[in-house]
Amino acid sequence: VGRTGKLKTTSDCMSEYLTEITSDLRLVLLGNIGCGKTSSGDTILGQVSPVSSVTTRSCTLRQGYSDGRSVTLVEAPRWYWNEQTPDEVQAQVFSCVALSSPGPHAFLLCVPVDQSAKTELQAVSALEKVFGPESVQRHTLVLFTYADRLKASGKAENVEEYIASERSDLLKLVEKCGDKFHILEKGEGWREKKTVAELLEKVEQMVKAAGGQCYSCPAFQEAEDKVRQRQLQLVRERRSNRPETIQAGYGGQFHSERQLLPLVEEDISLDDG
Known part of the structure; x- marks a missing residue:
């Protein structure tokens, strides 16, 4: 405006077309x-x-x-x-x-x-x-x-x-x-x-x-840390109980938090308690 x-x-x-x-x-x-x-x-x-x-x-x-x-x-x-x-x-x-x-x-x-x-x-x-x-x-x-x-x-x-x-x-x-x-x-x-x-x-x-970066703030950083922690916990649990169920992505590894979320969205929250 x-x-x-x-x-x-x-x-x-x-004003200019992005080539990248x-x-x-x-x-x-x-x-x-x-x-x-x-x-x-x-x-x-x-x-x-x-x-x-x-x-x-x-x-x-x-x-x-x-x-x-x-x-x-x-x-x-x-x-x-x-x-x-x-x-x-x-x-x-x-x-x-x-x-x-x-x-x-x-x-x-x-x-x-x-x-x-x-x-x-x-x-x-x-x-x-x-x-x-x-x-x-x-x-x-x-x-x-x-x-x-x-x-x-x-x-x-x-x-x-x-x-x-x-x-x-x-x-x-x-x-x-x-x-x-x-x-x-x-x-x-x-x-x-x-x-x-x-x-x-x-x-x-x-x-x-914005400098070529996506948006981030403490809320995003905190959530990413919590998802990664839960990711490691799930991998350990499923590796010990049902190894065949952890094959997500290449080489059995989760490649993003978005792949993990359906597994944890019901039992994870921002509340540390």
Whole structure:
């Protein structure tokens, strides 16, 4: 968002093309119920997620390839809106941290462009409290969803102009996230592939601006240490009891905390007690 109050264009946000591609982009999808998190993940990965009639309170992990990149998506529950106990919130935050270990390259805050952004502004504040201000300023991108629905309603043909001229709440949200945003356009064939390619290039631009590193903070470091400790314990237990069950990855070794998490998510927590 420039000083004139207008949103920066795609070319402004992507001033140079990255020649070095991150080998594995780890993205955490955040947003309220009905914000388009799952459908956005479908669009990014080019695959349809399993249909579920149950609203999950756990993080879900999806992996695939998109625009020539390996992409890991962690869809987080809305712990920043729900009235939950501290223990429930802590468990959900830990699950998010462990699945995106050693840290996400970007938090994608999914925001329906045709709805009020009041709760999303609350979510940004919660994100800052849990992961620190830098997680928002340098590693969060506002992903505007349902642009097709807005156009179909006849309210706007140009989504960027609509946001800049009529939606001060959305402008404020983008400003809080360091002027980083993307409008996810749904469509057939090349149009949808183009919007996904632009999104991933923006994420890589964010990574480059952050020194080429994924986001990390004490919460991520603590969770990674705990998962590694549990990993060693599980390997020892299964090696002594059922050696054939520990064959995970090459040479019987776990290659990432994400491979281990399904085995431990029910009995591990951030509470040392």
